[in-house]
Amino acid sequence: MSSDLVIVYHRQPYEEVEVDGKIEYRENKSPNGIVPTLKSFFGRVDKGAWVAWKEAVDPERPDFERIIEIDDPHGKYTVSRLPLTKEQVSSFYHVSSKEAFWPILHGFKERYSYDPVDWPTFREVNWAFAEAAAAEAAPGAVVWVHDYNLWLVPGYLRTLRPDVKISFFHHTPFPSADIFNVLPWRKEILESLLACDVVGFHIPRYVNNFVSAARSLLEVEPVKREKVKPEMNAQTSALSEQSVVTELEYEGRSIRLQASPVGVDTGYIQDLARSAETEAKVQEIRAEKGDAKLMLSVGRTDYTKGGIEQLESYERLLETHPELRGKVRLMHVSVAANANMTAYFEIQEQLEAIAGRINGRYGSFEWQPIALISRPVPFRDLVAYYRAADVAWITPLADGMNLVCKEYVTARTDGDGVLVLSEFAGAAVELAAAVPTNPFSHKSMDSAIHFALEMPEEERRGRMKANRMMVEKQDIRYWAEDQMQAFANALARMDVAVG
Numbered sequence: 001m002s003s004d005l006v007i008v009y010h011r012q013p014y015e016e017v018e019v020d021g022k023i024e025y026r027e028n029k030s031p032n033g034i035v036p037t038l039k040s041f042f043g044r045v046d047k048g049a050w051v052a053w054k055e056a057v058d059p060e061r062p063d064f065e066r067i068i069e070i071d072d073p074h075g076k077y078t079v080s081r082l083p084l085t086k087e088q089v090s091s092f093y094h095v096s097s098k099e100a101f102w103p104i105l106h107g108f109k110e111r112y113s114y115d116p117v118d119w120p121t122f123r124e125v126n127w128a129f130a131e132a133a134a135a136e137a138a139p140g141a142v143v144w145v146h147d148y149n150l151w152l153v154p155g156y157l158r159t160l161r162p163d164v165k166i167s168f169f170h171h172t173p174f175p176s177a178d179i180f181n182v183l184p185w186r187k188e189i190l191e192s193l194l195a196c197d198v199v200g201f202h203i204p205r206y207v208n209n210f211v212s213a214a215r216s217l218l219e220v221e222p223v224k225r226e227k228v229k230p231e232m233n234a235q236t237s238a239l240s241e242q243s244v245v246t247e248l249e250y251e252g253r254s255i256r257l258q259a260s261p262v263g264v265d266t267g268y269i270q271d272l273a274r275s276a277e278t279e280a281k282v283q284e285i286r287a288e289k290g291d292a293k294l295m296l297s298v299g300r301t302d303y304t305k306g307g308i309e310q311l312e313s314y315e316r317l318l319e320t321h322p323e324l325r326g327k328v329r330l331m332h333v334s335v336a337a338n339a340n341m342t343a344y345f346e347i348q349e350q351l352e353a354i355a356g357r358i359n360g361r362y363g364s365f366e367w368q369p370i371a372l373i374s375r376p377v378p379f380r381d382l383v384a385y386y387r388a389a390d391v392a393w394i395t396p397l398a399d400g401m402n403l404v405c406k407e408y409v410t411a412r413t414d415g416d417g418v419l420v421l422s423e424f425a426g427a428a429v430e431l432a433a434a435v436p437t438n439p440f441s442h443k444s445m446d447s448a449i450h451f452a453l454e455m456p457e458e459e460r461r462g463r464m465k466a467n468r469m470m471v472e473k474q475d476i477r478y479w480a481e482d483q484m485q486a487f488a489n490a491l492a493r494m495d496v497a498v499g
């Protein structure tokens, strides 16, 4: 019970490496993703803790150290590793979270699978996370819980530790009541989230959707509403909102709602983009592509990321614009995080089939229209491709934020390049100068990519400048400040209530 900040996130924050038969814990080298950002918060407090899980053969007698001390450049913190069985991991993570919650959160009711969900196991695992967080938190500490697979943690934690401040951040979209209420456990989930002091989402739309779901089932009163800031309300976006609820009251408690878009580490990415090594790699890629235009798409293999719809659009482009054959090239990086799950395996197979068809139909000895890359690319190489690509084509059907488009814009230290971005990525509300596209419309997809390929240099540079200013302003430090401010407000409110 000694940490001022406890981060509860299902993944462990380091790499485990065996050196001379001994386990060493090393900082995860991958700079992308959210983990390094979360760890950076430990530099702001006296003592931090992280709660994650690790698979154990027998949870009663775990075959690893439960609590370990980490000392990495972000500071010193402890990691509490919950021993879960293989069956618990599969049930709570692969089944409940990925087969039931993930499709609902992204609006795919038809993909939602109810039968395999084992709710008692979901509760049991969430309870274990809450107990571990309660054991780590100092009196009055902030406990920061991440993402939907830990939805029940706030409610349990509130009963175990009424003294702590609880903040919850959603990395995915949050759907409106019409979709959220498909989940039979909806009321229990909402009641748990309303046990928080702060509930955070990327953009105002998800906040307002959360309010709609809460109001549909519980006596919740929105008590404060604010006008959405212009930098979070690109008029072209399908996800725009004019105002956002910032405070709710439920059972005599006040809950602060926050729309705070996660940004990227612009300093780190720009240094990488400007390095001599990257410059050499960029020249290599450019020499290889010749005068063909390079289009780049990067994302996890997931039906929400719209890979199939994009490849189909590319096929139509080559069909209807024969003059582009030999003059364009698509590099489609689609890496599976859960390759053993049927839904993702099927997407991968479809991507391979369409890519094969395109190459077979239009390719020649001299020109291959598409490269489908299914193995992770080192981040350094990814940055070189960001720098070399004429167009980044990012077309998710639904995406909480989407960091790839922000990384692309950040890496364009040369000020050139075009971003084509789905209106259904959270980032679209910030990146008003991107070429917007609607991945549910063939017409919109096809005309947007054609428009991007034809765009004159002056317009490309103008749009890129505006997008770069936005990404630099709302970078990862901006998000961190926003979170710290929300914690501070929660602490201040509690002091007033106690006083």
Ligand code: GDG
Binding pocket: 030, 032, 033, 034, 171, 172, 262, 298, 299, 300, 333, 335, 375, 376, 377, 378, 379, 380, 382, 399, 400, 401, 402, 403, 404, 407
């Ligand atoms: C969730 C939400 C939200 C991808 N391929 C490679 C690679 N990546 C890296 C990218 C980027 C990250 O993975 C993907 O981040 P996204 O934000 O695009 O998407 P999700 O993984 O779905 O993340 C999302 C995010 O949480 C944060 O809140 O934005 O909406 O779904 O950083 O660079 N990295 C490397 N090789 C690859 O092949 N090294």
